[in-house]
Amino acid sequence: MPRILVGSVYFLRLDPARWAEHQPFPPLGTLYAAGTLQAAGHEVHFFDAMIAQAVTEWSARVAEVRPEVAVLYDDNFNYLSKMCLSAMRLAALEMIAAATAVGAKVAICSADAADHPDLYLDAGAGAVIVGEGELTLAELTAAWRDGADDLSAVKGLAWRKGAETVRNPKREVLRDLDALPPPAWELVDMDAYRQVWRRHHGFFALNLVTSRGCPYSCNWCAKPIWGQGYAVRGARAVAEELARLVCLAAPDYIWFMDDIMGLKPRWWGEFAAAIDDLGVKVPFKCLSRADLVLREGAVDDLKRAGCDIVWLGAESGSQKILDAMDKDLSTGEIAEATAKLKAAGIRVGHFLQFGYPGEGMAEIGQTLAMLRATRPDEMGISVSYPLPGTVFYERVQSQLRDKRxxxxxxxxxxxxxxxxxxxxxxxxxxxxxxDFRVRRAVAQLREAVRGRAEGGDHLRALAFVAYCGVAIPLSWARLQLLRLMPHPAAPRVMTAGRAAP
Structure with a gap:
């Protein structure tokens, strides 16, 4: 069996804002790949980019292991992996160079590699895995073990036959997720993760998944790995994996990394029952949709299972924008789900997206009004990002700038x-x-006045509110000026030796 080095490709330290949050999670998708190779009998070594100091550590690991096969496998459960961050792309190309320098065959599985296979094949990769990777990786490594040069029999690959890039037929999406070998958790340096979490947050968090994919059709959302499919694990199997993880690493908190959790009717109830039966209730956060939360019994089941916070893809407070996104959700459902969760003692996070075509100041104002009315506990903001393969990307492709x-x-x-x-x-x-933070601070001060607040630095909150009383109006005035700024001139296209108008 070939000696294989499996490495993740998202370096947290190369993403300053995320590193500053000090919330590293093991690369779960990479661990599934490593577990699959272990189950096939390979000698598997692991490199964890999430906690690495620099890309040079990969080179050192390559020199130490001297692998015959190097697998760069992105954590496809990490939503940041859908975006091509240039720092991560450059790191991946450097990793390929280091592995090929010692004669290793290189396979890579990532959203960016699937979108741009020639870039990675030109850099020296022997194969790019396109789509769900575990079974493809098992077949690819078996083919390389047997000395095969022709990879046309392996579904889900892009590879080179001479100078030609060959794209093999797609592989069918897995349906029975519980049949997969478990993630290779024993390869993770748990102490390194525990130290970061405990030092900065006072608790230790780990990650799990209950499903893969999302069947909804939001037209800005890329699905490079699982497509439009959705598969879910058995609730009892997830609870048993949580029990094993508790025995192995004793996490205080769990992040369920699913694109959408709880789609299958009654799944949350089955999970809560299994958690009760096994006695392994651990507080957790998850991502879901407002309409799923509003199903009968869903909030009670979440509460019983130990849910701490549900993040909802709210996106916008404008129904016009939600409809343009093909969100298939109403602002009323978002508000009702938020209220219902909070009434049950479950915190709520809202993901928001600004800059979608058709959004003006009126629609931005509606989003601000939704935030002020629903008062979520947490909030995440982005701007509309054209991801290859999406309807949104096709709509705005002619407007894309040099920076992609x-x-x-x-x-x-x-x-x-x-x-x-x-x-x-x-x-x-x-x-x-x-605006979000000052309104939360005002609410905390009101609770303090009523004698219901537990602890907290109320003097600091008061100072922050006073500061924002001046800063927020000035900030709003600056926004009004910025909205009048023209877009940079479009680049002039050269035709017949002259710049076109």
Whole structure:
């Protein structure tokens, strides 16, 4: 059996805003790949980019292991992996060079590699895995073990036959997720993760998944790995994996990384029952949809299972924009789900997206009004990001600028000619966060006055509210000026030796 080095390709330290949050999670998708190779009998070694200091550590690991096969496998459960962050792309290309330098065959599985296979094949990769990767990886490594040069029998690959890039037929999406070998958790340096979490947050969090994919059709959402399909694990199997993880690492908190959790009717109830039966209730956060939360009994089941916070893809407070996104959701459902969760003692997070075509100041105002009315506990903001393969990307492709992807996840650059400029949206990000925080501080002060607040630095909150009383009006005035700024002139196209008008 070949000696295989499996490495993740998202370096947290290369994404400053995310590193500053000090919330690293093991690369779960990579661990599934490693587990699959272990089950096939391979000698598997692991490199964890999430906690690595620098890309050079990969080179050192390659020199130590001297692998015959190197597998660069992105954590496809990490939503940041859908975006091509230039820092991560450059790191992946450097990793390929280091592996090929010692004679290793290289396979890579990532959203960016699936979108741009020639870029990675030109860099020296022997194969790009397109789509769900475990079974493809098992067949590919078996073919390389047997000395095969022709990879045409392996579904889900892009590879080179001479100078030609060959794209094999797609592989069918897995339906029985419980048949997969478990993630190779024993390869993870749990102490390294535990130290970061405990030092900065006072608790230790780990991650699990209950499903793969999403069947909804939001037209800005890319699905490079699982497509439009959706498969879910058995609730009892997830609870048993949680029990094993508790025995292995004793996490205080769990993040369920699913694109959408709880789609299958009664799944949350079955999970809560299994958790009770096994006695392994651990507080958790998850991502879901407002309409799923509103199903009968869903909130009670979430509460019983130990849910701490549900993040909802609210996106916008404007029904016009939600409809344009093909969100198949109403602002009323978002408000009702938020209220119902909060009434049950479950916190709520809202993901928001600004800059979608058709959004003007009126629609931005509706989103602000929704935030002020629903008062979620947490909030995340982005601008519309054209991801290859989406309807949204096709709609704005003619407006794309020279810069086609963000450098880091906090870039907030408008990659197409949106309603307003990048400067506007970057300042809008600041304004909305400031407005959100001051309203939360005011609510905390009111609770303190009523004698219901538990602890907290109320003097600091009062000082922040006073500061924002001046800063927020000034910030709003700046937004009004920024919205009047023209977009940068489109690049002039050269034709017949002259610049076209």
């Amino acid at each position: 992807h963000w450098d880091v996840s906090s870039d907030m650059a408008m990659l197409y000619r949106g309603p307003y400029t990048t400067a506007f949206y970057r300042h809008l990000h600041t304004y909305v966060h400031r």
